[in-house]
Each structure stands twice: as structure tokens, then as C-alpha cells.
Amino acid sequence: MRSAAAFRDVRVAVPAHGSASRARRGAVRARAADPRSVIHNTDADDTSSATATFRRRLSLAASTAFGAASLAAPALADELSSVDLSSVDPAVAGVGAAALAAAALVASRAGGGGAGPRPGGTATTLPGATPMTRGVGESDDSKKRGYLIAPPPLFPLVPAFARQTYRYEVDPGRMWFFEQKQGIGLGLNVSVNVRMTVIKLKTGGLWVHAPVAPTEECIALLAELDAPVEHIVLPTTLFEHKIFVGPFQRRFPDAEVWIAPDQWSWPVNLPPSFFGIFQTGILGQDTASWEDEFEYEMLQPPALGVASYVSFTECAFLHKPSKTLLVTDAVVYVSENAPDAIPDRDLLESGDDNNFTIAALKFLNLFDIATKAKARTVTSDDMTEAQRLRLGWQRNALQALYFGPSNLLDPEQSWARITNKLLVAPVVSTLVYENIPGEVDDWARRVGKMGKFERIVPCHFDAPIRAGPKEWNAAFGFLPSSRPEEGKEGRYYPDEDMVLLRGVEDFLQGSGVIFTDESRPKYGRINVRAEERRSGARR
Numbered sequence: 129m130r131s132a133a134a135f136r137d138v139r140v141a142v143p144a145h146g147s148a149s150r151a152r153r154g155a156v157r158a159r160a161a162d163p164r165s166v167i168h169n170t171d172a173d174d175t176s177s178a179t180a181t182f183r184r185r186l187s188l189a190a191s192t193a194f195g196a197a198s199l200a201a202p203a204l205a206d207e208l209s210s211v212d213l214s215s216v217d218p219a220v221a222g223v224g225a226a227a228l229a230a231a232a233l234v235a236s237r238a239g240g241g242g243a244g245p246r247p248g249g250t251a252t253t254l255p256g257a258t259p260m261t262r263g264v265g266e267s268d269d270s271k272k273r274g275y276l277i278a279p280p281p282l283f284p285l286v287p288a289f290a291r292q293t294y295r296y297e298v299d300p301g302r303m304w305f306f307e308q309k310q311g312i313g314l315g316l317n318v319s320v321n322v323r324m325t326v327i328k329l330k331t332g333g334l335w336v337h338a339p340v341a342p343t344e345e346c347i348a349l350l351a352e353l354d355a356p357v358e359h360i361v362l363p364t365t366l367f368e369h370k371i372f373v374g375p376f377q378r379r380f381p382d383a384e385v386w387i388a389p390d391q392w393s394w395p396v397n398l399p400p401s402f403f404g405i406f407q408t409g410i411l412g413q414d415t416a417s418w419e420d421e422f423e424y425e426m427l428q429p430p431a432l433g434v435a436s437y438v439s440f441t442e443c444a445f446l447h448k449p450s451k452t453l454l455v456t457d458a459v460v461y462v463s464e465n466a467p468d469a470i471p472d473r474d475l476l477e478s479g480d481d482n483n484f485t486i487a488a489l490k491f492l493n494l495f496d497i498a499t500k501a502k503a504r505t506v507t508s509d510d511m512t513e514a515q516r517l518r519l520g521w522q523r524n525a526l527q528a529l530y531f532g533p534s535n536l537l538d539p540e541q542s543w544a545r546i547t548n549k550l551l552v553a554p555v556v557s558t559l560v561y562e563n564i565p566g567e568v569d570d571w572a573r574r575v576g577k578m579g580k581f582e583r584i585v586p587c588h589f590d591a592p593i594r595a596g597p598k599e600w601n602a603a604f605g606f607l608p609s610s611r612p613e614e615g616k617e618g619r620y621y622p623d624e625d626m627v628l629l630r631g632v633e634d635f636l637q638g639s640g641v642i643f644t645d646e647s648r649p650k651y652g653r654i655n656v657r658a659e660e661r662r663s664g665a666r667r
């Protein structure tokens with residue numbers, strides 16, 4: 129077991145709000161709410177070493193292989209499920225695989241940017257937020273970050289081989305965040321942070337929300353809290369948060385495990401135990417000993433798509449002692465602060481005008497990007513490293529939210545419209561929530577009435593967000609639809625940035641991959657239940 133002394137945990141002062149750039153290794157970011165400290169493991173050694181370069185290229189190759197497998201999967205899927213995804217022509221799959229291989233090559237050539245100054249951090253949360261102190265430390269113990277995952281086809285989750293962990297103390301002695309990088313492979317370089325929140329209960333034990341990869345490093349950081357892990361909570365049915373619950377449980381076999389209902393797997397629907405998850409109880413059905421400290425409300429909609437059992441269940445928790453609302457993917461708050469978990473080399477690559485994504489967009493001249501490129505007076509080659517890091521974060525975050533904003537080359541306008549506010553991520557609202565507006569509206573209202581919360585902690589992007597029920601309710605203001613009415617501007621998201629996402633939505637709905645009320649199967653437990661609820665509401 130690693131000792132606490134292995135890390136250098138240094139408290140640093142927060143510079144004045146809006147100060148200029150800060151050194152990456154002594155990074156200070158103004159955050160909201162209460163002071164917290166971070167154990168921050170530098171990636172500088174990784175970047176400079178030949179081993180790290182090899183590992184990175186291996187990871188790119190793996191993500192490419194996953195992507196190729198994803199393209200090849202529909203034929204198999206067609207055999208195994210009732211959903212027809214076999215419209216992908218094998219020739220198209222072959223071209224796609226070749227394109228992905230090219231992506232890996234381009235990315236491996238473009239990668240390897242060194243550590244440099246990141247853009248200045250600014251306050252991350254809603255107006256009135258208090259800047260916070262954040263300590264930094266370093267560790268060269270990169271060997272403890274190894275973690276092999278084997279994501280299924282159609283979900284090329286990366287990193288596949290190693291995950292660095294960052295721990296932040298939010299409330300001294302009571303609440304901590306553990307963050308890792310999570311991204312999509314395929315050479316696209318779209319990454320966000322994924323967050324596990326750990327809360328110390330009155331019993332003195334730990335309540336772990338949405339576990340991240342239990343690397344040796346992560347477990348050592350958790351052990352430093354010097355308290356037993358008593359409960360592990362899976363608040364969603366989504367793969368990205370579910371994948372680590374089984375391995376986490378194996379590290380803490382005495383912990384009780386609480387999972388959201390309606391868990392599923394695809395193309396074969398297997399029980400959680402098949403994935404090493406042995407639950408103590410199901411949220412909403414069984415009573416947990418921690419319920420005196422928490423309230424929770426569940427979103428249990430009908431099937432999302434693909435198959436009659438594929439649900440998008442999410443449980444929102446109110447931790448009453450700290451007045452904190454914990455959610456998974458429901459809302460986000462995006463700011464200038466690139467998460468520590470996304471290394472500089474990734475941001476510099478995103479900020480490079482010659483990266484694979486932009487090269488591909490130029491080649492296809494999507495979004496009229498070739499014309500926009502010609503009209504530019506400043507390119508990434510003219511930028512300082514700090515400017516490229518900022519541009520890289522903007523592109524990275526906007527791609528995660530929209531797939532692609534209207535102008536990926538110069539996304540400043542798109543960025544200004546979506547940052548520094550609490551909102552439902554466009555990708556979630558468009559592909560999920562707008563197809564089940566009644567259920568989402570009902571859930572959002574129930575969550576807003578749960579109790580007085582003063583901050584929100586989602587599993588991605590910034591946190592904690594200083595926001596209460598009023599801001600929470602406002603974030604769901606797009607329901608039942610964010611689509612603009614005839615002749616009017618959209619009232620929630622900028623229309624021009626939504627073009628690609630709405631196109632994807634139309635395609636997925638039209639091909640039956642995503643269900644609408646009309647195309648959703650009438651059979652299936654969760655669909656029958658949802659219909660019964662709707663009928664009850666109508667009566």
C-alpha cells in the first residue's frame with residue numbers, strides 16, 4: 129500500500145480572479161464553494177519518456193481497433209438482437225476502418241506536445257461563487273495507473289491501458305472527488321473528466337458514488353482517507369459509469385453495493401452479476417442504512433432505443449448534511465477550466481489546426497470549413513502554447529457536447545454561448561431527454577422539490593457548481609423540445625451549433641435506433657411500466 133508521503137500535497141494561494149496564465153505544474157484554478165485540495169499527479173514524465181510515447185501509440189492503435197470492431201459489429205448485432213443495424217455496408221465498414229487507421233497515424237504524429245502553461249483559470253460557477261484554494265502535488269508513480277478495459281463494440285471508451293487519478297478534497301474530512309480522463313477513441317481526441325464522489329457518513333465509513341477505475345493509484349488515494357468503504361453506489365444504467373463497479377467491489381468485498389434499477393447489457397441482456405456486480409440492494413426497491421443522510425429521486429423512463437430493455441435510468445441524490453445534489457449526466461457546467469485529468473498533450477493536439485478531425489472536416493468541407501479556413505488571419509501555428517491549450521479545450525468540450533459546433537476552427541462564439549451556465553448537455557437533451565419529455569420533466573420537478581440544495585455535483589466537467597433548485601429547474605427549460613419553432617430562434621441552444629446533432633438525431637430516429645413514442649415497442653418491462661405510469665397520469 130502506498131503511503132501518504134508518496135505524494136507531495138502542497139497548498140497554494142489562489143491568484144486574483146481572472147489573473148493571467150499560470151504555470152501548468154503549479155496550476156491553480158479558482159473553483160467554487162468550499163476549499164478543497166488536490167493530489168495532482170504530473171504527466172510531464174509520461175510525455176517525455178519513450179515508454180509513454182509507445183504506450184500512447186498502443187492506446188491509439190487499440191482505440192482504432194475498437195472503432196473498427198464497432199463498424200463490424202452491426203452484422204453480428206443483427207444476429208443477436210431484434211434491432212436492425214445491419215444497414216452498414218461491409219464496404220463502408222472497410223473504408224471506415226482504413227480511415228480510423230489513418231486517424232491513429234495522424235494522431236500519433238501530431239501528439240506528444242510537451243507540458244506548457246495552460247490558460248488562466250477563472251471562477252467556474254454561477255455568479256456569486258467564492259474562489260477556492262486548491263493544492264497541487266506531484267507523483268512520479270506512473271506504474272500504479274495501469275488499468276486494462278475492454279469496452280464493447282460501438283463504445284470505444286479510452287484510455288484503454290492506464291488512467292491517472294486526481295483527488296480533490298471538497299469539504300475537509302467529509303467530501304472528496306476522484307477524477308480520471310474518459311474519452312472516445314477513433315483518434316478523435318474527445319475527452320472529458322469522469323468523477324467519483326466520496327462522502328464520509330456519520331458512521332465514519334465512506335459512501336462511494338459512481339466508481340472510477342480502481343487503479344493502484346486510485347485505491348491508494350482512497351486508502352489515505354483512512355476510513356472503510358461501506359457503500360458503493362451505481363447511480364445510472366450507462367456503461368461508462370457501470371464498467372468499474374464490479375472491479376471496485378472486488379477491491380472492497382465488505383462494502384454494500386446499491387445499483388440503479390433496470391440495468392442492461394447489449395446485444396445480449398445479461399444480469400449485473402455477469403459483470404461482477406453483486407448488489408446488496410436496488411435503489412428505489414430496497415432500503416439502505418444511509419438513507420437518513422440522503423434523499424433520492426429516480427428517472428425511470430421507457431426504453432431509449434436499440435432494444436426494448438435499453439434504459440437511461442439516473443438517480444439523483446441529495447446529501448442533506450452538505451446540501452449537495454449529486455447527479456450523473458443530467459446537467460453540466462462548462463468553463464475555461466480544463467480538467468486536470470485531460471493532459472496538455474491532448475489539448476495541444478485538439479488545438480492544432482492540422483489534427484485529424486479538422487483535416488477530415490476540411491477534406492469533406494463540412495460546415496463550410498474549408499472556406500472558413502481560407503478566411504482566417506490567425507492559425508494555431510501563430511498561437512502561443514497557452515492559446516493553443518485554450519483552443520484545444522474549447523474544441524474538445526464543444527465536440528463532447530455537440531459532436532461538432534458550427535465552427536470548430538474558431539469556436540469562440542459557440543464557446544461563449546454554452547459556458548459558465550448550468551445546462552443539460554445538448555447531446556443528452558437531443559438524443560435522450562427530448563424523446564421522453566414527460567418523464568424527464570416529472571423527474572426534474574421531483575428533484576427540485578427534494579430539499580434545499582446549494583450546490584450540484586455532476587460526474588463530468590466542473591464541480592461543485594453553486595446552484596440550487598431554481599437553477600436546476602431553469603436548466604430543464606428546453607422541455608419538451610429545444611428545436612426552434614417555425615421562424616423562431618431556438619430558445620435554449622444556438623441553432624447553428626445544433627445542426628450536426630439534430631442531423632444525427634433525425635438519422636437515428638428515422639432508422640429506428642432511437643425510439644420515439646411512435647416507434648417504441650409496446651412490450652418490455654420498462655415500456656409497459658412507463659405506459660402504466662402515463663395512463664395513471666392521464667386519469
Ligand SMILES: [Fe+2]
Binds near residue numbers: 368457587
Ligand atoms: Fe457520464
